[in-house]
Amino acid sequence: MAGVFEVEVDGVEHDHGLEHHDEPNQVKIIGHTEPPWWMKVEHARMHAKHKGHEAMHAEMVLILIVTLVVAQLVLVQWKQRHPKSYNLVTLFQMWVVPLYFTTKLHWWRFLTTWFIFSVITAYISYRATRKPLACTTPRLVYKWFLLLYKISYATGIVGYSVVMFTLFGINLIFRIKPEDAMDFGVSLLFYGLYYGVLGRDFAEMCADFMASTVGYYSASGMPTKHLSDNICAVCGQPILVDVSEEGIIENTYRLSCNHVFHEFCIRGWCIVGKKQMCPYCKEKVDLKRMFSNPWERPHVMYGQLLDWLRYLVAWQPVIIGFVQGINYVLGLE
Secondary structure (H helix, E strand, C coil): CCCCEEEEECCEEEEECCCCCCCCCCCCECCCECCCHHHHHHHHHHHHHCCCHHHHHHHHHHHHHHHHHHHHHHHHHHHHHCHHHHHHHHHHHHHHHHHHHHHHHCCHHHHHHHHHHHHHHHHHHHHHCCCCCCCCHHHHHHHHHHHHHHHHHHHHHHHHHHHHHHHCCHHHHHCCCHHHHHHHHHHHHHHHHHHHHHHHHHHHHHHHHHHHHHCCCCCCCCCCCCCCCCECCCCCCECCCCCCCCCCCCCEEECCCCCEEEHHHHHHHHHHCCCCECCCCCCECCHHHHCCCCCCHHHHHHHHHHHHHHHHHHHHHHHHHHHHHHHHHHCCC
């Protein structure tokens, strides 16, 4: 079979070939190549298969929007009416959902840190839920979660900084590939935000158990014990450093209600445990007034960011899975 093709150059057709034969498999290139007949058949089949999918895609988008709105309303009502069950279910999903995806993707570094975090936090939570409560447990609990909070905060800041430096090309100064720098920054940001959210939820749960066990705080708002002037209402231990003195390890804070607390205890209670009230009299605590140092205020803002990310990490995958289930039942692709 002779190979024949025609090419049009400057308006003149040039014949390249020994003979002219009008064969069905002959391909002529005049400005562009005509697709073979089998490609046209496949193209027609694809259009026939996907005919009407524009309406189907619009229906899928509508289902997604409606499901997101309804789910948000249900979650808000659930949180307002039954906050305890909502927090427990959210905490369980925060702990399990990322584990499923990281195991599936074989992210062994995350699985290692998750295992270490789970073992230590399980031990701390076990100590916090024992009755009678050991006198050293409250400080141990608050120190651990405060340390975890600061580590996650610093990790998230470093990760965010690396991402921004990569976007501005600063990584090239150190001869680091952009994809490597971006992967490193996003990984640190993920670690910081995830463990920050998970640590706050566990801290709040332990704070509730310990407050009821110590006995100064109750759900009705009436203290069950009398608080002495030199006793911390969070841990029940004596105050050794005066409010006006500078402590070697930690200072002593006095709230507007005149109740005094250890620094680690009140920080853990208000910031980590999200209890913005006095543990003894339930008076509202002004965090900006109590922590006058401007470097402390970003921690409060960071806590609000973690509250928003809790919904994104814990509930968003569940909602998306529910939407996919609806699409599967309705036969939408």
